[in-house]
Amino acid sequence: MYEKLNEIEKRYEELQRKIENPAIVTDVSAYRDTMKSIAEIEEVVAKFRELRDIRKRIAEAREMLRADDDMRELAEMELSDLEPKEPQLEAELQILLQPKDPNDDKNVFVEVRAGTGGDEASLFAAEIMRMYIRYAEQRRWKVDITDANYSSVNGIKDATLQIEGNKVYSRLKFESGVHRVQRVPATETQGRIHTSAITVAVLPEAEDIDIQINEKDLRIDTFCSSGPGGQSVNTTYSAVRMTHLPTGVVVSCQDEKSQIKNRAKALRVLKARLYEIERLKREEELSATRKGMIGTGDRSEKIRTYNFPQDRITDHRIGLTVHNLPTVMSGNLDVVIDPLIANFQAEKLKEAVETK
Numbered sequence: 001m002y003e004k005l006n007e008i009e010k011r012y013e014e015l016q017r018k019i020e021n022p023a024i025v026t027d028v029s030a031y032r033d034t035m036k037s038i039a040e041i042e043e044v045v046a047k048f049r050e051l052r053d054i055r056k057r058i059a060e061a062r063e064m065l066r067a068d069d070d071m072r073e074l075a076e077m078e079l080s081d082l083e084p085k086e087p088q089l090e091a092e093l094q095i096l097l098q099p100k101d102p103n104d105d106k107n108v109f110v111e112v113r114a115g116t117g118g119d120e121a122s123l124f125a126a127e128i129m130r131m132y133i134r135y136a137e138q139r140r141w142k143v144d145i146t147d148a149n150y151s152s153v154n155g156i157k158d159a160t161l162q163i164e165g166n167k168v169y170s171r172l173k174f175e176s177g178v179h180r181v182q183r184v185p186a187t188e189t190q191g192r193i194h195t196s197a198i199t200v201a202v203l204p205e206a207e208d209i210d211i212q213i214n215e216k217d218l219r220i221d222t223f224c225s226s227g228p229g230g231q232s233v234n235t236t237y238s239a240v241r242m243t244h245l246p247t248g249v250v251v252s253c254q255d256e257k258s259q260i261k262n263r264a265k266a267l268r269v270l271k272a273r274l275y276e277i278e279r280l281k282r283e284e285e286l287s288a289t290r291k292g293m294i295g296t297g298d299r300s301e302k303i304r305t306y307n308f309p310q311d312r313i314t315d316h317r318i319g320l321t322v323h324n325l326p327t328v329m330s331g332n333l334d335v336v337i338d339p340l341i342a343n344f345q346a347e348k349l350k351e352a353v354e355t356k
Helices: 002-019 028-067 069-082 085-096 118-138 168-175 259-286 325-329 334-354
Strands: 108-114 142-150 156-164 177-183 194-204 218-223 239-244 249-253 302-307 312-315 320-323
Touching: 002 028, 028 069, 028 085, 069 085, 085 334, 108 118, 108 168, 108 259, 118 142, 118 156, 118 168, 118 177, 118 194, 118 325, 142 249, 142 259, 156 168, 156 259, 168 194, 168 334, 194 259, 239 259, 249 259, 302 325, 312 325, 312 334, 320 325, 320 334
Parallel strands: 177 302
Antiparallel strands: 108 156, 108 194, 142 156, 177 194, 218 239, 239 249, 302 312, 312 320
């Protein structure tokens, strides 16, 4: 591990010297690529340097312990503070050195759909959509509703969010699956608890190099926008429905007043869906069990239950229970997401150790 860390540090120093060259500043593409390369290894180098410093200080404290009785107490205090940090940093570095998901840095499309439960499912779908919007806003990500079909009770039958920002997919990728809600619906007159469900799919945005689409394979229909909107809603054919004929995948977009802009957004969603189909196909070919993953991300898999009467959220994949449900629903999702990421990293590290 240390040989690899030394190589990474050497590469980091080379990149730092490169970015200081005035010639590269005028080359936008080269400057961007260099800064991206620096960002990818910066955390590893910082952790490695911290570990190296701690090991040096531990060695000095141990030498002091042996050589100077007057400084024994100080040396023991220093060691009690530093020694626990060494294995912790080593474990963090082992995780950072594991192969990264190539999609982690990508923007995403989040698709939310009401499932079983009728009106109550559509209302919960709308709440989950707002939860993701608030979470995105808290992290200063850009979020747009590219498409939404509303129910008669102002819920959501289905909706698509486009979220752009720093490492969006790495934070949201474990949200795919079935989200179940248990509560007394507003329409329930006898106070009975109902169980409803919605599905969430998080799709990494495909780049042009990921997915190529032939224009001949597309059927594009236009229609009037529906739902909340400005004066152009229901008066102009600005909404776009795009069908990929070879696969039958259909997407629509109606959030822009311009048909051209809606068409461009719909194409991006289509590419993301086709990319996800290909990604899952490749993963199934590589591993039937998808070992090391937290769940499969399949929409038929129940991943989480939101129990309102008991004020708790339970993530069934890792047995996590979190209380103060209103706070989570207001966008404070890190209390759920952080343990998922930590568990996934621990599983990856365990798998790496077992295969050595």
